[in-house]
Amino acid sequence: MTALSIAQNEETARNEACKVLSEGGLIALPTETVYGLAADATNGKAVARIFEAKGRPRFNPLICHMSSIEMARRYVEFDDTAQQIADAFWPGPLTLVLPLKPGSDIHSLTTAGLDTLAVRIPTGFARTLIEQYGRPLAAPSANTSGKVSSTTAAHVAADLGSKVELILDGGPAVIGLESTILKPTATGVELLRPGGLAAADIEQVMGMSLVRNSDPSAAIEAPGMLRSHYAPGSRLQINAENAGAGDAVITFADRVLPGQDTAALVLDLSPSGDLREAAANLFDFMKRADAATQSQITVVPIPPTGLGEAINDRLKRAAAPRP
Template sequence: MAILSIAQNEDRARRHACRTLSEGGLIALPTETVYGLAADATDGRAVARIFEVKGRPRFNPLICHMSDIAMARRYVEFNAMAERLAEAFWPGPLTLVLPLKPGAAVHPLTSAGLDTLAVRVPTGFARSLIARFDKPLAAPSANTSGRISSTTAQHVAADLGDRVSLILDGGPAAIGLESTIVKPTDRGVDLLRPGGLAAAEIEAVCGVRLARPQEAAPAIEAPGMLRSHYAPGAALRINAQTAAAGDAVITFAGAALSGAENASIVLDLSPSGDLNEAAANLFDTMKRADEAATNEIVVAPIPNEGLGEAINDRLQRAAAPRS
């Protein structure tokens, strides 16, 4: 496993990454959302290696990362609503689930055999790398499947280690939550996963309220829809009002939990009550809490507005019963 700092030599990091990808290897790369575990989306063996390294179920589709709308149009069909959303939010933390074009070169494992593909254009280094590679990258979060997502290169190294050929260190992820995933349909726009772009911002552009999926969705249409996901090793309890000895407490805006004085650690996602800051800190805070907890992790209530919807989505899945 090699770790390269992008800040020290960006062009060298890009060249090394392209060489690794062209040889069928996996790289961990920073995006504005979280770190991704990336492979050439047109190479079936490389994509299969993503599932193997993560321990990810093969019915769970991957996001295909593109350099721009023009590249995305090679692989998926855009309707008018999809065009409007892409123009407004790409590059950025929005993933669109769109119909695959006949004969699209992405490997079927990437889409889990569905007739749709989840596509996104990231910002910064990841985007420039894809433009140079000139192929889409299949890239779920760079962590063991079902566990807490990685927001630093150090998180990736601690979790996946030598199972990744190359880790590119771009510093902490700016947003800290995975992308928001929506699916434009004839009926409107479905919100498949809340994420780093608030639903209200999307609704302001598309002019309709996003339809939320039913609690028991019959099919997995996009990443992040499994009931149990983003889970720490310790049990996690949400909307907590009390804490017990040995608990690791995660709070928000200075909220006090009864019994927190006996907790193993108390961590505040944002002492000032800033949901953007809380989102950026969420996964790193969960990892720190998991290391400190000798009992369970308890989380104070988080407002369910703006990015709070995505934060609560991650916490609910982290707290869900595990198979």
């Protein structure tokens, strides 16, 4: 495993990443959402290594990262609604699940055999790297499948270690939650996964309500739809009203739980009650809490508005019974 700081020499980092990708290797790639475990989406052997490194079930499709709408158009079909959404929110923390074009050279492992492809255009270094490489990158979160997502290069190194050839260190992820995933249909736009772009912001710009499917048995059409996901090693109690001795407490907006004076650790996602700050801290705090307790991680209720919808989605899946 090699680690390179983007801040020290971005050109060197891009060149080395392109070399690893062209040889079928894996890189840990910083994005504005979380760190991704990236491989050439057209190289089946490379994509298979993503599933192997993560221990990810192969029925769970991957997001394909593009450098531009023009690149995305080579692989997927855009209708008017998809184009409107893309124009409004790309590049950024939004993924669209769109029909795959016939004859596309995106490997079927990337799509989990579906006739759709989850695509997004990231910001910053990730986008310029893809532009230089010239082909899309399949890049789920850079962590063991089902576990807490990585928001720093150190998280990736601690989790995946020698399973990845190159870790690109771009500092802490700014948003800290995976992308929001939408699927335009003939009858509306489905919210498949809430994420780093608040659903309410999308609805305001689009002038329509998103369709939310709460059926836990719904078919897996995109990443992040498994019932149990984002899980720490410790038991997680959400919407808690009190804390037990030795718990690791994750609070919000300076709230104090009865019993937290005997906690092993207390972390406040945002003392000021800022949901953007809370989102950016969530996965890092879950990892720190997991390391601090032999009991359980106890989390206070988080408001369900704005990015709180995505935060609560992650917490609910993290607290779900493990398979």
